[in-house]
Amino acid sequence: MGRRRPRTGDDWKLLAEACTALLERLPELVDEHLRELHEYEPAYARIVPYDTHWQEAHEAMRIGIEMISAPRDSPRRDLEHADEMGRRRAEQGMPLELVVHAYRHAGHLVWDALIEDASAFPPRMAALTQAATMVWSAVDAQADTASEAYRATELELRRRTDEQLQALLDALLQGQRSPEVTSRAAAGLDLPEHGRYAVVVLRYDRREVPEPFHRRVQGAGARFLWRMRADCEIGVVSLTEGTGLDALSELLEGRCPGPGGISPVVTGLSELGRARRLAELALRTCPPESQQIVRLDRRMAGALVVGQPELAGLLVADVLGGLLELDPADRAILLETLDVWLDCEGSAGRAAGRLYCHRNTVFNRLRRLEQLTSRSLSRPRDLTEMTLALDAFRLTTPPG
Structure with missing residues (x-):
């Protein structure tokens, strides 16, 4: 009054x-x-x-x-x-x-x-x-x-409603697949229970990137729901028909600093737990210094390696054992040459241009690799082993 x-x-x-x-x-x-x-x-x-x-x-x-x-x-x-x-x-x-x-x-x-x-x-x-x-x-x-x-x-x-909906989203990302959870999440989050989804996991340092990534990401054909974690953000992406991983990757690149991993497309909220695990696996294929946001479907070999760390260690020891005894600087030159040569689809000339050396230098380094590994780059099976061993070394060996 x-x-x-x-x-x-x-x-x-x-x-x-x-x-x-x-x-x-x-x-x-x-x-x-x-x-x-x-x-x-x-x-x-x-x-x-x-x-x-x-x-x-x-x-x-x-x-x-x-x-x-x-x-x-x-x-x-x-x-x-x-x-x-x-x-x-x-x-x-x-x-x-x-x-x-x-x-x-x-x-x-x-x-x-x-x-x-x-x-x-x-x-x-x-x-x-x-x-x-x-x-x-x-x-x-x-x-x-x-x-x-x-x-x-x-x-x-x-606030309570948001917390309840976020808890439902967390439950789905943790792998809960009960009909009750999926139906409640679909109704509360206004998402199709049976739709096209992908999961994105972005890793970052809060000291360097104080602003959440999700504030920077918007795009037609993709609706993002984000969950914050201590060292990463997890995004659930609802994709409309006609919007695929190419468009999603393009949307994320340049807007979100990496590294990050993108899962394959799954069909339904009940598959979000599996999609999260696959996105995390894709993220693990990024070397520590990488700023890329990668798709699992384009990192299958690396995913196989990081998904089996014990076997990865055995593969490195078996294939690259001779290299591991070299001086680190010498070893780094040989492994870089192999990596660039593979990236150039086996072209010594193109690899030489990338490495700023003569093509004969590339041939000499590759022959030395063959001697140290007892493998031949001309034999498909040996080449596959050396490629996987290189991925395993890069992804499982601590820097320095």
Whole structure:
């Protein structure tokens, strides 16, 4: 209620008489209040059962009328009640504008009734006129209090809902496949239960990249839902028909610093756990210094290696054993030559251009590799072993 002017003697007595008389008419005022509210917006009746709404309106109007003539230092029961009602209406899902309208309408109804009852009593009318500012300040304060409580409750409800939806998304990413979880997630996240999805895992250092990646990623044909982790972000990507991994890779490149891994496309929310594991596997095929965002379907050989670390160690020892005994700088030159030669599809000339040396130097280094590994680069099986061994060495050997 607004600031009251000091009230003494007859003024206070006249206001108290007016309020007491109005309380006797309260049931009919409540009836009129609800009838006009329902005519204004039928949603009132759909949201709150009539009997419940009647009792709540009766209580609110009774407290409001009693506070008009209450002593200045009285507890603000009207605001306490408005706070409670604002929270309750938010939980019920009533739009805020309807909550405010109800308070304003009740205020007008009470004031009009007070004026009507006092019209035959000039002294009482004079007391009411002097109290007008106070009465309308009270109505404003009640509406404001209800609005503040409503907004606070709405934020809390939204936070709880977001937490519940994020928990459902986490459950799917952890591999839960129950029909209940997938159906609830589909409804809550507004996603198709059976659709085209990919998972992206991006690794980063928070000290170097304080801004989350997902703020930078938007694109037609792909909807992203992100989950933050201590050292990475996991993105669930809903792909429309016609949008594939090529478009997804292009969208991520340049917007998100790597390294990162992209899973193959899966069909359905129940497959997100498997997609996450495959995206993490793709990420593991990126060397520590890499800034690439790679697709698993283009890193199968590396994925086989990092997926079996024990076998990868045995492969390195068996194929590259002779190389491991060399001086690190010498070993690095030979392995770089093999890597570039493979990247140049076996062209010594192109590899020489990349390495800034003569093509004969490339041939000499490759022959030395063959001698140290006891393999021939011209035999497909040997070449496959050396390629896998090179991947295993690069991906499983600590830097330095």
